[in-house]
């Protein structure tokens with residue numbers, strides 16, 4: 001396959017060319033149709049300029065009224081056809097531009113889904129919002145400028161310059177000599193434009209970021225009286241965008257007086273020299289009129305052509321931001337040929353695993369543990385010890401730096417990723433609910449599940465009762481990230497989702513938030529029902545979960561410091577005992593397994 005050059009190395013036009021090249025094939029007929037329309041339109045403009053010659057000659061020299069009437073009709077006809085052609089071309093090109101942007105947005109999102117946790121964690125979601133909406137939109141605008149004006153302008157200018165050369169080659173040379181000068185001066189503005197366009201994107205990202213945080217963190221904003229701090233953050237971002245927009249506008253505007261002055265000089269010179277030729281040398285006045293007419297008609301398209309590089313700079317910065325993601329390898333794309341994970345019992349083995357999020361800080365150092373099938377393994381230990389990290393590594397959110405993680409003897413790195421994750425039901429520490437209803441959120445565990453299955457899962461998760469208490473029942477909206485539910489309710493919906501998935505391995509990262517003892521007992525019962533016939537690894541923060549576990553692993557200092565059942569570990573007088581006393585006080589000795 002032909003590997004495209006990275007977007008960062010491409011110049012402005014190279015980038016545009018790439019954008020077209022990658023999409024042009026599907027849209028070739030739209031382009032051909034648009035080109036035909038534009039060519040006809042440009043020919044009409046040139047013809048109308050050309051007609052000035054017989055018009056003037058008939059008026060001044062011949063006074064042939066009948067011919068003039070025909071010519072008037074001809075001009076009317078030309079302009080009508082030109083208008084229709086412009087309409088046709090614009091329609092084809094806008095639609096194609098919109099289609100290209102839609103394709104780009106789809107590709108961008110697909111690529112985003114294929115990125116690993118590391119990439120996603122390093123960025124704020126607002127950054128992607130800016131890329132997907134603003135950057136994609138500006139690419140569309142740029143495409144529109146590029147094709148609608150450029151192609152049409154180029155063809156029109158070519159037609160009119162041809163008329164000028166036909167009428168008077170020497171005069172044409174004089175008139176067009178100013179073009180290179182205009183081109184050179186414009187080039188300098190482009191660098192500036194690019195800089196401010198980039199700043200404007202960064203500002204837009206910060207606007208989206210602040211907005212998102214002000215809404216999602218509304219409770220904290222209100223409780224800590226952060227309104228003025230948030231307002232200041234928003235103001236500075238808005239100011240940045242406004243300032244860059246102004247600088248871009250003035251860079252673009254300065255090109256106008258510059259080219260007007262140049263054009264004024266050229267047209268003046270042509271009129272001076274031309275009228276001298278007509279009055280003194282008695283050349284054809286119609287030809288001069290046609291020439292001046294062509295020159296004036298060509299001025300606007302030429303001006304736009306000269307500025308086009310300037311006009312598209314903003315869009316190109318957007319295109320670059322988009323390609324920055326599109327060109328990133330799809331880290332989580334399936335490696336062809338990897339076998340499906342074959343879960344028999346579901347034994348999970350960590351063998352001397354070493355892992356750190358940052359290269360210089362190991363979170364897990366030489367960690368080994370075994371989670372046996374049909375049992376519940378509880379991970380306990382100090383906050384930040386690496387418990388959630390272990391849960392993430394089993395699901396291959398990250399790759400260990402050393403060591404091996406195996407499920408039934410198969411290295412998780414060497415099996416089909418989709419099959420690995422299909423074998424695991426996961427309840428995260430910070431429960432995540434999607435937009436929509438409770439039913440939709442549970443159903444995500446197994447798309448296509450019917451009502452009975454969903455209700456059964458909710459019952460097992462001890463969620464059915466509270467759900468039925470809502471006026472809309474399973475059709476109650478959960479709000480953004482479940483904001484309209486309580487913490488315990490969110491947790492039970494997430495458990496119902498995992499139950500519905502019915503996978504052989506259950507990974508449960510218990511929320512640290514305390515639940516009332518009633519909900520806690522219910523969740524505990526739900527988990528007891530679940531552990532039968534599968535491997536459960538639970539990051540345990542609750543007393544009940546810990547003492548009910550078949551095996552407890554204390555994660556401390558990046559290793560398994562101790563492991564065994566509760567009674568054993570308490571008797572041993574080691575880290576577990578200390579940890580337990582610290583966490584639950586005197587309840588330790590009296591608490592006995594309930595199952």
Ligand SMILES: Nc1ncnc2c1ncn2[C@@H]1O[C@H](COP(=O)(O)OP(=O)(O)OP(=O)(O)O)[C@@H](O)[C@H]1O
Nearest residue numbers: 121357358363382383384385386387388389390429
């Ligand atoms: N995405 C991340 N990027 C960088 N460092 C991280 C990331 N996630 C966690 N860490 C760090 O890794 C360490 C282990 O975190 P982890 O979430 O596994 O702890 P934990 O044992 O689950 O703690 P808790 O009981 O509080 O949930 C912590 O020091 C944390 O700061």
Ligand SMILES: [Mg+2]
Nearest residue numbers: 387388429509
């Ligand atoms: Mg955790």
